[in-house]
Amino acid sequence: MVIFFMSHLNVEIKARCTDPSFVRNYLAEHSADFKGLDEQTDTYFNVFTGRLKLREGNIENNLIFYNRNDQAGPKSSHFLLVKIEDAKGLKEVLEQSCGVKMIVRKKREIYYIDNVKFHIDNVPELGCFIEIEAGNILALKTKEELSEQCNFYLKEFRIKEEDLIAGSYSDMLLKVNDTI
Numbered sequence: 109m110v111i112f113f114m115s116h117l118n119v120e121i122k123a124r125c126t127d128p129s130f131v132r133n134y135l136a137e138h139s140a141d142f143k144g145l146d147e148q149t150d151t152y153f154n155v156f157t158g159r160l161k162l163r164e165g166n167i168e169n170n171l172i173f174y175n176r177n178d179q180a181g182p183k184s185s186h187f188l189l190v191k192i193e194d195a196k197g198l199k200e201v202l203e204q205s206c207g208v209k210m211i212v213r214k215k216r217e218i219y220y221i222d223n224v225k226f227h228i229d230n231v232p233e234l235g236c237f238i239e240i241e242a243g244n245i246l247a248l249k250t251k252e253e254l255s256e257q258c259n260f261y262l263k264e265f266r267i268k269e270e271d272l273i274a275g276s277y278s279d280m281l282l283k284v285n286d287t288i
Contacts, residue, residue, distance in 0.1 A: 117244040118185045119254035120176075121262055124271040125238040128228050131265055135219045135226060143167060143218040150214075151199060152278045153206040159276065162202060164195045167218060171198065178279070180272035182258040184251060185241075210278040223249065224257055231277050233284055238265060 125131060135142075148165035158175040174187035192198055217228040227239040240261045242254040249257075273280070 116187050116189060117251065117254070118187070118241045119182050119251060119258050120185050120239060120241040121182055121258050121267070122237060122239045122273040123262075123267045124273065125228060125236045126271070128236055128238075131226070131228055131238055132217075134264060135221070138221060140219040140221045140226065143220065146216045146218060148214050148216055150212040150278070151202075152209040152212070152276075153202050154209050155206060159278070160202075160206070161278075162192070162195060162199050164199075165216070169193075169195050178274040178276075180269070180274045182255045182262075210281055212277045212281060214277065224261065226261075229277075231281075234277060234280055237273065237277075238267070240265075 144167050146165040146167040148163055148168065150161045150163050153160045153162070155173075158173055160171075160173045163170045163172060169192045171190045171192055172187055174185050176185040176187075177183050212231065214229045214231045216230075219226040219228075223243050225239075225241040225243060227237075227241075229237045229239065231237065240258050242249070242257040244251075244254060
């Protein structure tokens with residue numbers, strides 16, 4: 109079994125997306141590389157610090173541990189990513205050892221322009237969202253440059269301040285489930 113392990117720095121934005129067609133058209137007009145539609149299940153596990161999730165999809169299958177401040181607007185995310193070949197087996201081990209905190213299912217469109225990754229997500233119970241992740245590929249960009257990239261696309265997509273999301277989908281779903 110081959111394990112691929114990567115450590116990364118992203119600056120990212122998550123926001124409600126009131127007009128996904130506008131975003132899709134913008135990305136097409138700017139020659140974004142469309143990677144496809146991924147139906148993902150993110151299983152979040154109980155951990156002492158940060159967040160640990162197992163992502164299972166038809167495009168991405170990774171174990172991801174990350175630390176990120178919950179704030180609206182551009183935020184730094186330091187994460188470790190391991191590509192997974194046996195998601196079912198790993199999920200069973202993590203369920204037994206850590207316990208499941210939350211499961212998030214979503215349909216995700218994945219696009220790239222250079223080092224910036226774009227997601228248009230549809231999450232049942234929550235709605236439609238846009239994520240912008242400026243990644244520090246090969247350590248060529250500073251944190252400030254990554255923030256500038258996020259802010260540029262924030263303006264290009266006409267994202268309003270009140271649409272910015274501070275936390276994760278798991279946090280949002282926990283709040284929804286607490287009110288039921």
